[in-house]
Amino acid sequence: MILTELTRGIFKLLKKLISESSILLAVIYTIGHIFIATICNWLITGAAMELAAVDAIVEPLINGVWCYALHKFAKRFIK
16 A cells, blocks of 8 residues: 555656756656666777767767756747
């Protein structure tokens, strides 16, 4: 019973934060993208893990800013 209420509360909080905060959504997206891009780059190109990580950090940071701007733009015009 308590675990169910706790779980519902956590999901409700996350839903509220993500739906109201463009920056939180962008940060979560960017962190996930960095991990995914590092592994993909390393597996596909055979690059050293350090080089794969540098590439995977720079590109998603730029995409994170783009995601933030896009989300702000969409929230302004979809009301």
